[in-house]
Amino acid sequence: DTGVSQDPRHKITKRGQNVTFRCDPISEHNRLYWYRQTLGQGPEFLTYFQNEAQLEKSRLLSDRFSAERPKGSFSTLEIQRTEQGDSAMYLCASSSLDRGETQYFGPGTRLLVL
């Protein structure tokens, strides 16, 4: 499978714990995006990278959230001191400057904060 992959697919945690999600984009896609989707809503933009540089962050991304893409390949999204309101599906997408910038989504990580 050469599509976008995410790990884990599901995460249950207790309030106050830290969690980290991983995204592996399509090979050679230089742009990587994180979105959050809650039930009955469309995905909401969180942040995006071009290669290893984080170029934009949404106001939704509080200081408890941090994302990295250290080598311009995979990315991690960490949430510190989780809150019940963080429960959502976290989607990753990737795109290529050379291929029309279509964003291809991964299967998502579903987070439940108890």
Add this chain to the structure above:
Amino acid sequence: GENVEQHPSTLSVQEGDSAVIKCTYSDSASNYFPWYKQELGKRPQLIIDIRSNVGEKKDQRIAVTLNKTAKHFSLHITETQPEDSAVYFCAARPSVAGGGNKLTFGTGTQLKVEL
């Protein structure tokens, strides 16, 4: 920033009928408008997209129209089939100069195709 509104929120059609979903956007700098289909528990999948230099695009049973002046775009599905049942999201993206590459999504339309 961009704001995308989508209607209707639910749509039920008989198999073989057509379905139309409409979206409006607020940022005149937006120049790319994709449509995604999301089945329950699965990832959003691109089904068709249109750029602002084109007014209409078709791909088999699916078509998208864009009215830049009115800032609205629509998805048309003809000869609907049960496997078309899913949630459909429209989205808009500003030009790179206007604000980067993020997509702003509508709230989705639950399409149900009944036998």
